[in-house]
Amino acid sequence: MSGTRKRVAAAGGVLWRTVERGRIEVVAVWRPKVGNWSLPKGKLDEGEHPLTAACREVEEETGVPVIPQMWLCRAAYVLPNPTGDVHKTVDFWSMRTEKPDAAFVADEEIGERRWVPLPEARTLLERPRDQQALKAFSALPAITSTILLVAPAEIARNFDGPDVARPLSATGREQAVRLAALAALYQPERALSATGRASVQTLEPVAHAVRCRLNGDSVFDSGSHGRNPERSSARLRELAAAGGCAIVCAEAEVISDTVAILADEDDLAAADVSTHAGEGWVLSLAGQRLIGVERL
Numbered sequence: 628m629s630g631t632r633k634r635v636a637a638a639g640g641v642l643w644r645t646v647e648r649g650r651i652e653v654v655a656v657w658r659p660k661v662g663n664w665s666l667p668k669g670k671l672d673e674g675e676h677p678l679t680a681a682c683r684e685v686e687e688e689t690g691v692p693v694i695p696q697m698w699l700c701r702a703a704y705v706l707p708n709p710t711g712d713v714h715k716t717v718d719f720w721s722m723r724t725e726k727p728d729a730a731f732v733a734d735e736e737i738g739e740r741r742w743v744p745l746p747e748a749r750t751l752l753e754r755p756r757d758q759q760a761l762k763a764f765s766a767l768p769a770i771t772s773t774i775l776l777v778a779p780a781e782i783a784r785n786f787d788g789p790d791v792a793r794p795l796s797a798t799g800r801e802q803a804v805r806l807a808a809l810a811a812l813y814q815p816e817r818a819l820s821a822t823g824r825a826s827v828q829t830l831e832p833v834a835h836a837v838r839c840r841l842n843g844d845s846v847f848d849s850g851s852h853g854r855n856p857e858r859s860s861a862r863l864r865e866l867a868a869a870g871g872c873a874i875v876c877a878e879a880e881v882i883s884d885t886v887a888i889l890a891d892e893d894d895l896a897a898a899d900v901s902t903h904a905g906e907g908w909v910l911s912l913a914g915q916r917l918i919g920v921e922r923l
Contacts (some may be wrong), residue, residue, distance in 0.1 A: 633708070635715045638681035639668020640722040641764040642693055644742065651769075653748050653761070656688050657739040664741075666757045668717055677718045682812050685722060689740050690731040694814050694872070696721040696770045697911040697919040699763040702756035719760040721770060768913040772867040775810050775874040775923060777907030778882055779825040795828045802905035807832035809923060813872045813909075815839055820876040821847040829905070830876045839874075847877035852884065860888040867912040879903065886910075886920060893917040 642654040655664045669684030685693050699719045706713040731740040749761055781799035810833045818834045818841040820826040834841040845851050846862045859881055866873045882902045890897035897920050911919035
């Protein structure tokens with residue numbers, strides 16, 4: 628009788644910090660049961676978003692609170708098993724922290740946490756999946772800012788009033804709450820929205836979750852954008868110059884144009900920039916240069 632094929636999804640991160648003279652160090656963890664050093668990672672819970680799992684697992688295994696940055700890669704491998712091979716995938720993100728010296732408590736699963744210079748990590752972490760993540764991380768310049776660019780969630784159809792005052796539908800409010808759970812992982816310090824009521828309502832849950840002031844900005848309205856399509860991309864570069872993370876809710880057509888303009892200016896591939904209600908993008912920047920675009 629042939630064995631069954633089992634699939635397991637996991638997620639983790641390359642958690643890094645800068646030390647003296649700009650040297651980069653990353654976190655490695657020692658797993659006593661298998662006797663090796665690896666990047667922190669773990670399995671997804673049922674129905675869990677990979678990014679949520681990555682942040683949870685890295686913090687649980689290292690004791691360090693993390694802030695995700697850019698998706699790096701998906702490693703795939705097979706674990707032989709008498710009852711059937713296990714096909715495993717691991718999604719890795721680049722991650723930063725504001726508390727690199729947070730306390731660590733060893734247990735049966737993780738015996739030690741160590742900050743390792745990046746060149747040493749390439750030697751210490753021998754498994755192909757870790758090598759793949761380190762290679763993807765090493766190919767990037769240091770990410771200095773993250774911008775979450777999201778479209779308004781679903782808008783109520785039956786509304787007797789001007790479009791600018793049209794609120795979110797019940798489904799849209801649910802979308803905004805789900806978006807907030809994911810966006811809050813990035814810990815945005817600034818929140819800006821188009822001036823329409825639906826745009827503001829889309830960001831209210833995340834602004835409340837991270838205790839961030841929410842401001843309106845007409846640059847992200849479709850009307851303003853139509854008169855000067857370059858203004859929104861220039862505004863995002865201004866936000867990037869401040870560093871850290873910002874979240875912006877812009878009208879959908881503004882987002883599509885803005886992502887396309889930024890990608891084109893910085894020679895970055897972005898084939899499909901269509902954005903539907905409640906969807907968004909993670910823009911990773913080095914200084915004011917766009918180096919990564921991924922759907923949120």
